[in-house]
Amino acid sequence: QVQLAESGGGSAQAFGSLTLSCVASGYTYSSPCMGWFRQAPGKERQGVAGIDSDGSISYADSVKGRFTISLDNAKATLNLQMNSLKPEDTAMYYCAAEPSRCYYSNPIERRNFNYWGQGTQVTVSS
Secondary structure (H helix, E strand, O other): OOEEEEEOOEEEEOOOOEEEEEEEEOOOOOOOEEEEEEEOOOOOOEEEEEEOOOOOEEEOHHHOOOEEEEEEOOOOEEEEEEOOOOHHHOEEEEEEEEOOOOOOOOOOOHHHOOEEOOOEEEEEEO
8 A cells, every 4th residue: 555654844934945755655666656736725736746757847837946846766755845935835735646657648637646645734924
């Protein structure tokens, strides 16, 4: 059973930085499809950043140039470096994984993923 454990959420001031991490376990596939999603109160869960098994990366327009996703396969850890944070980045952030290549060409397509973490809260104040 694939399990995902996020960490690194918390509070930050606008223009500040946070780094989220997600440790994956329960599968042996070396190059999974993985991504970060977020959900603000009253809104749908949306893709933030994703990485496919070939290393291709996709970002939501709202975070391009500010967020960086990276995957450490040796540690089975997915990271999200978030810089220049804005109040509108406030949300619950979820890690998602699929132990295969992404089925849909865009790694931040929600339908790619069957496995989700419990989420970590990010709150950005102005």
